[in-house]
């Protein structure tokens with residue numbers, strides 16, 4: 401079955417300090433023609449270029465929280481957009497507190513940006529839909545970290561239904577608008593009073609997909625309520641299980657905990673990342689997670705994972 405594009409390119413899967421060849425958090429989520437940037441750790445623009453991400457398609461940036469390893473790439477990236485004479489507005493979704501320092505930094509060069517930034521500031525409130533298009537909606541969910549932090553859920557709206565041509569041929573010829581109604585899942589009322597039942601002449605071919613970004617956070621089994629049935633979950637796994645106490649005290653998670661949550665939530669795929677620089681290899685993280693949840697993958701930078 402031919403699904404439209406929905407995939408994530410990992411730009412950075414390290415945690416706060418540099419090391420082990422990994423970089424701070426950033427991801428490019430591709431959906432149809434759109435590219436959403438999620439977090440923007442130091443050097444994100446270099447890796448967008450290196451991995452050939454079409455960055456002129458980025459119109460929304462979703463920031464989880466204001467720790468440096470999730471935001472220090474923003475001034476550089478926005479400056480480059482300015483130098484490229486970008487004109488299209490960009491929306492930045494972020495916990496309150498980023499706007500002032502970022503605007504200050506960007507103004508130190510003495511020029512105003514060639515494009516507008518629209519700020520959507522999240523202010524310790526609960527879960528909330530923050531953005532939507534015809535095809536996708538994005539929800540911000542508060543996470544349990546040392547400072548105000550949000551996870552983001554990217555959820556496709558229902559795909560158009562497919563017309564069953566043979567079934568439809570039993571009815572009078574329909575116009576463009578009536579066909580569109582059928583694809584949207586509606587019955588069609590003919591002038592004659594006859595009703596064409598949607599369920600008879602169409603079928604659902606593609607399931608709506610979803611992607612959840614869950615970094616940084618402590619483990620909570622209660623998250624499974626909101627993550628239930630997600631197609632793909634990216635969950636931080638800063639530590640291995642033998643450092644579970646450290647994960648607790650620093651408000652992070654282990655690979656095992658990420659896998660337990662994926663299992664409880666019945667997601668299809670688990671991606672883990674945000675690895676501490678103390679680990680030269682991340683294969684132990686993958687092993688630990690796969691013992692509980694076989695469809696778990698320790699992500700690698702430069703790789704693209706399909707949401708399916």
Ligand SMILES: [Zn+2]
Nearest residue numbers: 465467545616
């Ligand atoms: Zn953090």
